[in-house]
Amino acid sequence: MNVEQLVRETLQEEAAASGTARGDLADRVLTARRRRNRRGAAGAVAVAAALVAAAVTVPELGDDAEAASPASESITGDVVAHPDQSPPRDMVAAGGTAVSGYFTSRTVKQPGGDELFTRHYTVLDQKAGRYKALDTKWAWVDVAPGMRTAAVLEGELPARRIGMLDLITGKVERWIPVERPVAGVEWSPDGKRLVATAYSKNPDRLIDRSGDHPANGAQPHGSRTGFYLVDAGSGEVGPFRKLRQPPPSTEWSGYDGNPREDVDWSHDGTKLYVEQLKPSNGKSDSRAWYTTSGAKTTAPAGERFGGWSRAGLSPDGKLVASDGDSGGSRLVDPRTGKKVGLVPGMQPLAWADNKRLITIGCDPKKCSGKNEFRNQLLLVTVGSKKAVPLSGFRKASSDYLGRWVPLTAAR
Structure with a gap:
């Protein structure tokens, strides 16, 4: 079987299974590929894999949007x-990962004594290749x-509905x-x-509790009720799974956990976790783990030692980027948790590839720990201080109001 036949049959099979891709998708891909003169079996298989994923996650587009080419496809440099x-x-991008956007936040006082934590999002506009x-x-x-x-x-x-926002058209x-x-x-x-976490109240709203005790004021609360799994291609919502937060520790002291405890995915998408506060004895995992049905389970073998790091396990499964500080971030063996290296940066966000990390940090040559909040996005390499x-x-x-928090996604 030649390369073009392989691509065509792969995409047509996916379209038949998901019902989301047009039947001539393979022919249009191959025509475009010939125009760009891309050769080689490995490249064709990669194109097929990328478009299979796109056929699942991207909503049906109108004629104008369908003809548009995402800006991220033309911005192809290894490091941008x-x-x-x-x-x-x-x-901004490096390797297989890009900064998909960022948000700024502020707390706004509300009538009645409540306080509302709000986010303002900026994301990559795929028409322009710039952040918009x-x-x-949009609160989330x-x-x-x-x-x-x-x-x-x-x-x-x-919210009672989830919107699928197309980043080319800018429309839901x-x-x-x-x-x-x-x-x-x-x-x-x-x-x-998608995993969607359900709450009975807004976890970003601090509730006025000054009537309970003079020192309380606006306080967080735990109102998570459970979660849904949603098929992105069909929009089918799975059964509701109960997963409640623990009650307040005392009658008047308020909730002593995180008000927002969202459910998230393991590295391979087979398990779910919730970030949790570490007890003072430091013996507990910083994440509570669950099956996709909501039953308690153990951490995946490669993710026991990641702490709160967003980057976690490397793509090849050989390293875990753990929590960092002004002195750098530890790299640990996923089997033992033993430290095997150190890279610059305080907050590992995502792996660019098996050897490089996108992180937040201060300049390693000037980072003394006294000015840790004056930091930037960095690309660091395993085995190097650069x-x-x-x-x-x-x-x-x-707490600078314009302080931006980066978000990352696979390119």
């Missing part, structure tokens, strides 16, 4: 950096692998209703599913 931009205005601010009505945004689609929730949270192409309101959604690593700046510096204040 803008060290003079903070926050970045143009696409979204409408402030998560960008899918491939950066063609974002799952969005309207505020005030929790489909709404997925849920019976119980949700306040967080996260894409699976393969971009085929750090390549990807963005400009964020201001040196942890």
Whole structure:
């Protein structure tokens, strides 16, 4: 079987199975491929794999949108950096990972004594290849692998429907209703599913409890009720799985956990976890693990030692990027948890490939721990102390209102 036949049959089989891709998708891909003169079996198989994923996660588009080419396809450099931009205005990427967007946040006082934590999202506009601010009505945004689609929730949270926002057209192409309101959604690593966390109240709202005790004021609360798994291709919502937060420790002291405890995916998408506060004895995992049916389970073998690091396990499964500080981030053996290396950066965000990490950190040559909040996006390499700046510096204040928090996704 030749390469073009392999690509054509792979895509046609996927289209038949999912019902989301047009039947002539393979022919259009191969025609475009011949125009670009891309040769080699490995390249064709990679094109097939990428488009299979796209056929699952991207909503049906109109004729104009269908003809549009995502900007991220033309921005192909291995390292795309803008060290003079903070926050970045143009696409930032390294290896197989890009900055899909960022958000800024602030706490707004509400009538009656409550306080509302709000996020304002900016994401990659696939038409322009630049970051574009979204409408402030979106209280939660998560960008899918491939950066063609974002799952969005309207505020005030929790919301009773999930929007599929097309990042080429800028329009919501489909709404997925849920019976119980949700306040967080996260894409699976393969971009085929979403996990949506349900809450009875807005986890981002601090509730005024000054009537309970004079020292209380606006306090967090635990209102998570469970989660749904959603098939991104069909929009089918799975059964509701109960997963409640623990009650307050005393009658008047309020909730002593995290108000937002969203459900997220393991590295391979086979298990789910929730971030949890580490007990003072330090013996507990920083994540509570569950099966996709909501039953308690153990951490995957390669993810027991990642701490709160977003990067976690490397693509080849040989290293875990763990929590860091101004002195750098530890690299540990996923089998034993033993430290095997150290790279610059305080917050490992994502692996660019098996040997490089995108992280937040200060300049290794100037990082003394005294100015840790004046940091930037860096690309660091295993076995090296060198750090390549990807963005400009964020201001040196942890509560600066314009301080941007980067989001990443597979290219």
